[in-house]
Amino acid sequence: RKTGIAHSRFTHGNVFVTITDFEGNARAQASAGMCGFKGSHRDSKFAANAVAEQAARGAAQLGMKAVEVRLKGGFGVGKRKYLLRGFKQGGLTVLKIRDVTAIPFNGCRPPKKRRV
């Protein structure tokens, strides 16, 4: 019961963290909107930090000590470091870091290129 998995998902405008145990039952959950950020601020590094900290606090209250972090989402590259710090600030040790972004073996056609 002392270790779990912290699933963190980075989307285009938001960051979610849900901490579960090894079977997948959720223990604590936090998102950027829950941490008081609104609108485009939810997409920032500080929001990622706050989300991790909030989720970690929730899980630590339930007795969790350490987590394995799973990072999902290609939009998170600028925020991952701040997220990992946030876990520590919330009171959880980070055991392992794993990237579980879904990468196809070349399946669906991606959207067309942006013209900037």
Next chain:
Amino acid sequence: CMAHPRRIKMVAQQIRREVGEMLIKDKVLMQAILPEAALGADLYLSSVTTISDVEISRDLQVAKIYISVFGDERGKEIAIEGLKSREKYVRMQLGKRMKLRLTPEVRFIADDSFERGARVIKLLDRLKEEAERKERGETIPDRSDDEDSDFDDDDEEIIFVE
């Protein structure tokens, strides 16, 4: 010739998006920052690289990409060195992915601003706490051996918690 400031921002953001995606999905870059990915051992990461910021010059010729790495010292050095050796490759990839007249020259710069900021905040908190304790008349505990907990969480050592 100077581009419109809004366009500069947009190009910088797009570069950030593209390079960010490349750091995750591109095999060459992944092997540059994490040598064990070449051996296939990329399931558990020993360090996480992050793009802190992208600055691009006013004429869109030079792009400075600030990188910060989470992990131990050696992991940091390896990641930054690996990226620096792949600057030309990144430039080529950017040129393929983005429609620009002239692809900017790419420079990777190590970024420590978050560590410094966090350290400053920690010091300020400590000072505040000591001031509060003084007010209440308590003794100030000896903090000289307080660990600098910035890089504690590397997962080279796996901690087993029962």
